[in-house]
Amino acid sequence: MIDQAPALILLIPFLASIIVALVGFRFRAVCYPLVLLGMAGSVWASIVTLLSVLEGGVIRYHLGGWEPPFGIELRIDGLNALVVVVVSSVSLLAAIYSKRTVLAENGDKVSQFYSLFLLLATGLLGMVLTGDAFNLYVLIEIAALTSYALIAMGPKRATLAAYKYVIMGTIGASFYLLGVGYLYIKTGSLNMVDIQEQLVARDLAGSPAIMVSFILITVGVWIKMAFFPLHAWLPNAYCFSPTTSSCILAPLVTKVMVYVMVRMMLTVYGAEYTFAHLEWSRIIVWMAVLAILAGSISALGQTNLRKMLSFLIIAEVGYMVGGVWLAEEMGMVGSIYHIISDAFMTLCVFLFAGIIISKTGKTDLNALDGMFKKMPLTMVGFLAGAFSLIGIPPTAGFFSKWYLIQGGINSGRWEYVVALLISSLINAVLFFRIIEIAYFGVKPAEGHDHHHSDGHDKISEAPLSQLIPLLGTGVLLLVIGLYNKDIVAVISDFLSSSNLGSGIR
């Protein structure tokens, strides 16, 4: 059983989704327990896998019993073992939260919603696990198709956002597919490790086709992760979608795409090739700086809670892309650590937004009026996420920023360091504004009739199915922060095995 754990990570939610599609049609009550069971099984299998990777090094699981490159393999090293645990546990927490909201938002389509939800988790887990470049494309498309549908199941504006996402997402995935084609035509292989070996064996470092494939794959992945000039699809998609959808989409999709970028850069092309052109990385770090500033400043102007958080995601993507392209080990460590911490931070604040929307029915910031009195536990959970996004120790967000800033200083990219600090400042302003509204109430000038209605409102603490994931995420943020040394040790192990040092001058 333990040998099969890598495959079970995605097979359990996959089978659960199929059973939900079949049975949930008639017995709606079965859906929720099945979803929880599927995701819990996935978490168990991913933790087992992580432990065995930590013990015995890289796991290579040959599907169909074929040796790579002839067959497809799941290749699990320190990096994706960590990310897979994050993906499965975030999905589990989002699944716990979904109990009431799905019924409220998509009451007539519960089984379809949950089936798509589990398929999305399957696609994301598969993307993280696979060691085959083309298989990655198929799984990108599964994750994409499910996200289009999960967004389009929302009200009016969501459909338009979903359509834009279809167009942008397809362009991104097609660019990726073309990039794989250019790699295939020059190397003849599809297995990631084998492509790397072929690139070295055939001495293709100077080949224009490989260069073009690198650009295509990078741009394709950037579109998918909403890197700044290519971000147009994201804010509306995450803002208008059903709250349950945004709770799994917002934390995971962009982060998994960042993982794909790191995987492509380090495993397929190799650090040496990627960072051979240092002018590139200089330009890309500047783009990341722009992304951070644009995301943060746009967030300042929003009055819709979820839209504000969506713009913060764009800034966070800027952090990670910039950190990776600093071409420096500490920056890379910081980015990978930030994938982990940002997934939980985003989950935390989006869960909070979901709770507020389902409780008050309002989407703007004024809905938070006096929430500290009405739902103190929810606010405590939110504070963990907000402090983490601002970067207050000892939360996970503080440590990821710490490593990123160290990377920026080590490589002498002061513009990146400054952008990080400005963004933290803006986050502080944003979240203290929320805390102010929630603690002291809306200022009389803005909403005088709300101010005195505290006693009459029937809003009370969120139900347990929503509180547990929120508080659980808050605790996890602290745990990730406190155990940052151990996580960073795993990441450094991975980086030293992928020869990052030799590629960076």
Add this chain to the structure above:
Amino acid sequence: MKILGLIAVILTGGLLLSAVHDFPDWGDTTSPANSYRLSQYYITETIHVTAVPNMVTAVLADFRGYDTMFETVVIFTAGIAIIGVLRRYGPGPKLAAPKETISKEKPDLIITTTCRLLIPIIQIFALYVIAHGHHSPGGGFQGGVIFGASFILLAVAKDLQTAQKWVPEKRVLKLAVIGILIYAGFGLVAMLFGSNFLDYSVLHPLMPATDSIMARSHSMLGVEIGVAFTVTAIMFSIYSNLASGGDLKEGL
């Protein structure tokens, strides 16, 4: 927007063309893709290790069977997604008001007679394409699409209700799920036999008079049948949902 689009398109096209001179010539047998051990192995060894003469089927259903399973899942996802986005249950305002009303006249005699003759032939041909995928172009996807097309033809020639009698929505979901379960089932049973997911070679104890190589060949047929189930069901489901605007009552 138009100018922006033009610039993006020209940039992309220029980027793609800039690498064309670096490609091996068209039809070059010594190009990396054609001479690397991967494609060589598929061509020379497929018949020996799987006993299937159609290399495309063998690569599709066995060497890259994991990909193909998810390909089936993509179809399944699309079906569920379209139901999720479009389907409306019960009465309720019709979302898309049709501009031209559909004529309620009885279908033409020539059309109905032709369909009655054609549909069985199409379905038998579909079964042939599914079953003969090992030896000739074909397989689960192609056969499934042809089978699904026969129901679509019925819906087009008569009306959606007639076709719905044969494949109502619940049956569509059942068929699609059964198809994927057949595919995943082959993989899971292989896991029970102590091997990796989708390793068909260990399944030979289940099949009479086969060794591990023929087990691969037979399992591929089974897998293709599973694919055909899903594709048939979902193709019809996509058509009927799109044609009726999600209420499955009356369509084109």
Add this chain to the structure above:
Amino acid sequence: MLESLSPSFNYWIYVIIMMIGLYAMISKNNFVKKLIGMSIFQTAIILFYVSISVKEGSTIPILYHDQIHPEHGEHHEDGQGDHHQALDTLAKEHHDSHADHGDAAAGSHYPDLVIKPDDFSNPLPHVLMLTAIVVGVSTLGVGLAITQKLYGEFGSIEESEILDTIKSSND
């Protein structure tokens, strides 16, 4: 000029088709036209991949019946020698490359069958494109469903009209 193009003619054509599709996806105002552009784009990629697999003078990657059973009907009972003679026409020089994978072929049902790689086009891109076609169809289906829902909600499939509707409802 033309001669320098001809070895890579397919690749030029695919880029041009792809540009048409991409332009439609970005610039068209009509949502269905955008989806048509998407379809063209994906078809161009299929053309590109299939072009990779072509080999001069090769055929489709399916073994003929005669090749597998050289003497019709008696392939199981027959001695090995006859097989070998009948197969002599099939590239013997490739015996060496065959021997490399000798262990993989242990227990083969056709132990004497030797296949020359240059006779068949590369099967792998065909397999990949089968997958890409399926993905393309699925994306198109979901795209059309979303377009239909949009039409139901806004009464239009023109991007500018829908944006106007949203703007006027916000004011």
